[in-house]
Amino acid sequence: MRVLLIGSGAREHAIAEALAKNSQTVLFSYLKSKNPGIMPLSKSCEIGNYSDLGKIKAFAAKIKPDFAFIGPEEPLGNGVVDLLNSLEINTIGPTKSLARLETSKSFARNLLEKHKIEGNPKFKIFNKSSISRAKGFLSELGQCVVKPDGLTGGKGVKVQGDHFKTKKEALDYCFEILKTHPSVVVEEKFEGEEFSLQCLTDGKTVIATPPVQDHKRAFDDDKGPNTGGMGSYSCENHLLPFITKKDVDKGIEITQKVAAAIFRETGEFYRGVMYAGLIATKQGVKLVEYNARFGDPEAMNVLPLMETDFAEVCNAMIGQTLDRIKIKFSNKATVCKYLVPNGYPGNPAKNQKVEIGKIPNGARIYYAAVEQKDGGIYTASSRAVACLGIAGSMENAEKIAEEAANSVKGKLFHRKDIGTKKLIGKRVRHMQELLK
Ligand code: GLY
Numbered sequence: 001m002r003v004l005l006i007g008s009g010a011r012e013h014a015i016a017e018a019l020a021k022n023s024q025t026v027l028f029s030y031l032k033s034k035n036p037g038i039m040p041l042s043k044s045c046e047i048g049n050y051s052d053l054g055k056i057k058a059f060a061a062k063i064k065p066d067f068a069f070i071g072p073e074e075p076l077g078n079g080v081v082d083l084l085n086s087l088e089i090n091t092i093g094p095t096k097s098l099a100r101l102e103t104s105k106s107f108a109r110n111l112l113e114k115h116k117i118e119g120n121p122k123f124k125i126f127n128k129s130s131i132s133r134a135k136g137f138l139s140e141l142g143q144c145v146v147k148p149d150g151l152t153g154g155k156g157v158k159v160q161g162d163h164f165k166t167k168k169e170a171l172d173y174c175f176e177i178l179k180t181h182p183s184v185v186v187e188e189k190f191e192g193e194e195f196s197l198q199c200l201t202d203g204k205t206v207i208a209t210p211p212v213q214d215h216k217r218a219f220d221d222d223k224g225p226n227t228g229g230m231g232s233y234s235c236e237n238h239l240l241p242f243i244t245k246k247d248v249d250k251g252i253e254i255t256q257k258v259a260a261a262i263f264r265e266t267g268e269f270y271r272g273v274m275y276a277g278l279i280a281t282k283q284g285v286k287l288v289e290y291n292a293r294f295g296d297p298e299a300m301n302v303l304p305l306m307e308t309d310f311a312e313v314c315n316a317m318i319g320q321t322l323d324r325i326k327i328k329f330s331n332k333a334t335v336c337k338y339l340v341p342n343g344y345p346g347n348p349a350k351n352q353k354v355e356i357g358k359i360p361n362g363a364r365i366y367y368a369a370v371e372q373k374d375g376g377i378y379t380a381s382s383r384a385v386a387c388l389g390i391a392g393s394m395e396n397a398e399k400i401a402e403e404a405a406n407s408v409k410g411k412l413f414h415r416k417d418i419g420t421k422k423l424i425g426k427r428v429r430h431m432q433e434l435l436k
Contacts, residue, residue, distance in 0.1 A: 001311060004060055004089070005038070006030045006050070006080060007071025010338075010366035010386040011296035013037035015071055017366075018303040018310035025311050028063045030056055036377055037367040050075040053083055060084055067091065067318055070272075076292050077103045077151055090318040093272040094292050098262060101274070102292040105147045105185045108258075112287065115261035119254045119278075119287035121188040125149065126174060134174050134186060138167045143189035146173045147289075148181045160189055163226075192281035193242045193431050194288060196232070196298045197251040199276065200313060203269025205322035206256045209302040210238040210329055211248055213427070214295065218345060220417045227345045228383060231337040231401075231418035234301040235394060238329065241424055242431035243280050250285040251278045258290070271317050282434045297336045300366055300388050305329040333394040335401040335419030337387050338368070339412040341379045349411045352379045357407035362400045364388045365408075384412060394419060 001024045005016055008031035019025050020041045029035075029042040032050060039045055044063070048055040050072065060068065060083075068084050070076055070093030079096035093099075100107035106125045113120055122141060126134045138144055143160040144167070150156075158164055158173055170186070177184040196212045214232040218224035239245060255276050262270050275291040275298070294303075303310065307328040316322045341348035354370055354377045369382035385408055389400030398419035405414045417423045 002026050002028065002063060002065045003311070004028050004030065004063060004065035004068040005042075005071065006056065006068065006075050008032045008035040008038060009072065009296055010368035010383070011294050011299040012071035013366040014299045014303045015069060015294070016041045018306060019069070019314070022309050022311040028059070028065060030059055033369070033380065034372045035367050036370065036372040037365070039372065050080070051078055053078065053080065056080055057083055057087065060087055060089055065089060067314060069093065069314065071293060073099070073102055073151060073291065073293055091271070092314050092317055094270050095268060097266060098268055098270050099292045101258075101262070101270075101290045103151050104149055105289065106149045106183055108290050109185060111258065111261055111265065115257065115264070117254055117257045117261065119285065121190060121286065123185055123187040125183050125185050127183040128178055131174060131178060135171055137186060138170055141188045144170050145187045145189050146170050146177070147185040147187065148177045149183040149185055150181050190279045190281050190286050190288070192279040192286070192434060193427050194277065194279045195240055195243060196295050197248065197255070197276045197278055198294055198298055198302060199252065199255045199274045200317060200322065200327070201255075201259050201274055202271055202317045202320040202322045203259060203263055204320055206252060206259055206274070207322055207327050208248065208252050208255075210234045210305065211240050211243065211251075212295065212298040212301045213240055214298055215415060215418050218340075220415050221423075225345055227340070229295070229297050229338065230340070230415045231335070232295075232297045232301050233335045233394065233397070233419040233424075234305075234333065236331045236333045236392060238331070241428050247280050247285045251276050254285070254287060269320065280431060296368075297338060297386055300336045300386050301334040302329065304364060304388065304390060305332055305334065332390050332392060333397040335389045335394065335397040337401045337405045337414045337418055338383045339385045339387065339405055339408050339410075339414045340383045341381070342411045342413060344383070348379070348381045350379055350381050352411040353377070354379060354384055354408060354410040354412065356385070357409060359407060360400055360403045362390050362396075363404035364390070365404065379410065379412070384410075387414075389419075394424070395421070
């Protein structure tokens, strides 16, 4: 089974590892940089940009894969799936039009509204000709969130109370966004605890992987600037300490309705990952946003736990037979901690040597924005190495992840609090306060 994987981050390293567990898989990888984890798992690799559609097409035509898996949002937004489909290559990942679920914040909000699917906040979309009405709408909201209507690497969304204080600042940010984006989404702010529900779908059936909580802020105790995600955890009971099974079921129900609405709206089945960014609030589970791919780091929490053959799951997504398989995950806790270059995210120390020491039992290392060269591994400008601890309890998974993170040497830092009793306790108390 020849598989083309596109993407060169830690998420794609985890995808490559999961696919390679099947001894029939022969992996070919298209990478933006020489990822030291993906390369040894691949029969051959091509290095290129995600926007170089000619290069991707030539590589795919040469290797003739049975299917392709697209890891990151950038190639999805560039229409790589449409390109591969034109070569009659089956692909896991939505076409450019369906990837709007992630690439256009207004598409997702409008879809939920039109199809009367629960989970939306109060929201309005403004462009240059309607922005004069934004001031009035902002005054109707309690606290607000301002989102550029496009991809921003998770760093363009600004939240009142976290990134700015007043409605005047919100309006100023709307004007700033309109200089670079066609529109801006203004929403009511939800108060609650966020979680990621990564669902696999063939367009008809939706299957959830265990819920995960990510940590966006750069420093311990949720301080510092927003990042792509500094680490994440999942629990052995496949819930999180601040949500119930009913909350997870609500997230699945919303996603099933969205998958059906996408088909009704476009006539196309969505094949791939629908990652629902959800929030548990006093009013129930709400939708923060959708992503059209696995989360990074959240992929590392769920793929290593998958007991069902992932290549078989991918074939079921392509053949629309997900309803006929049962996807099993082991009942283990996971904690993932990202090592990032000193100065990240604003001014990361680039081109610095990273040395991996002795990895403890139960830990796994996933390579992200690092490059193999001159006989060593060097940082680029983003998250460098993800350390995953897997164990029967959260306490042990955290200890293992922390030990693994401390074994990696270089001009790097990580959050020591992810997966700790103290931080999880804070999340639980926050939820209890809200539900009072
Ligand atoms: N962990 C956030 C994301 O993958 O977008």
